[in-house]
Amino acid sequence: MKIAKIITVVIFSIISLKTNAQSLKVASVFGDYMVLQREKKVPVWGTSTPKEKITVTFNGQSKSTKSDANGDWILYLDPLETSFKGKEMIVEGNEKLVIKDVLVGEVWICAGQSNMVMSYNSSAEVRGLVPLASNIRSFYVENKVALKEQKDAPGKWKITQPKSAVAFSFAYFLNNLGDVPVGIIQASWGSSSIEAWMPRAMTKELPIFNTIMKEFDADKERVARIQQLINKPNWTNQENIFLRRNSNIIYNAMMHPLIPFACRGLVWYQGERNTRYIAGFPDVDGENWFHRVSGMKDYDEVLKKWIETYRKRWNDNDMHFMVVMLPGYGKGTQKKQNIDIESPTEESWAWMRESQLSAMELPNVSVVNTIDLGDVKNIHPTDKLPIGQRTALLAAKKTLKLKGEAVGPTLKNVEVKDGELIVHFNHAEGLKTIDGKVPTGFWIADDTQNWVKANAKIQDEIVVLSSLEVKNPKYIRYAFAGKPTVNLVNSSELPAYPFRTDNWEE
Incomplete structure (x- = not known):
């Protein structure tokens, strides 16, 4: 009996060991040809057999840790120096992994919806950069959804442009400006709302998102359909549209697995999906449930909370966010789609741009000005090259500390004098118009809020506004329209940022 017991115990122990054993793995965002972020601590993580000693060796460093009871492990490499020469990363436990040809440089996540998705093949100017590009690598996160936060995201690093x-174009110009390898992690999906990229935990901070997710959970039929489609190998176009219109589930599958991969920051080109309403929650039914997203004025708070949440999850307060302003477009909201594209009072994208600009109240946030770009009829304009250039300029200035102007004129203050409004700007050296004509896009009003086009003239680095129709002007709206005609720039030919002064008293 004793021998039988001993044999039983031995067999059970062997079975238990086999059950608990799992191969040594690194998270899917690590792989051959990757780029690691320089000048920051670099987390490396993965899974292994529980309580296994793990050692990571790279570029003369060797760091060790022990996996936890579930087999999860993470360790941190000390800040790395720039490296154009590919090196090996060795990950060792009971097994040995070799990750080949690893560079060290600037890593950025590029996320958002269809205008971030839009291929360089659709923009002749950007496509022309392909043969000139070097030292750019990319990791494309495949479009996936999940009902719970995932550990891994499907994708591979490649020695090619995103x-x-x-x-x-951002990577190309950043590489040129900084003389540094650039790694781009592209995580984007057309027509996705900001809520699609939000972790469920944000329901505790945002009542709007809390309502959305409560309705999501209550819609058993929708959840069941998502569950059914998650493992389906190929979606129809209708299924794809259905999945990307849901909140949270894109974050779970496409963004959460990237955390806390070391990066300099995130370029965010999103917002079109949230422009259907000026503010508040629309009434929805079974046919248009996907309209339950925050409106343009609500996007202000949502965007800032979203940025703060990502920084907490990455444990990186210095993580820089580059918000791409929505460019010119000629349609309004669901309430009124046909609008006067020059009017400062229509429910146009001007209100979304104002919300996007509010994100600069947070540290380490830049907004890429696109007010002179876009297409009145096409929500997917092809003029993407200037966006890449301006984003790279801002990144070089803000994160690489390179010299030079990276921002167009921004409002400093306004004086009222003898029936005129005198507008002072920051970043206004060499203030001029791109076409040599008088400045356009300025509207003024008195206390009646009856807006009229202003007569504008440049005097050194200020703009003087007046109108015979407004004797006592008080307020200004500049480029505050769906597709305004603008021409005001500084000596670097960077456009002036939109603004309105009637919100100073709100």
């Missing part, structure tokens, strides 16, 4: 026109 598919996105904006991401590629």
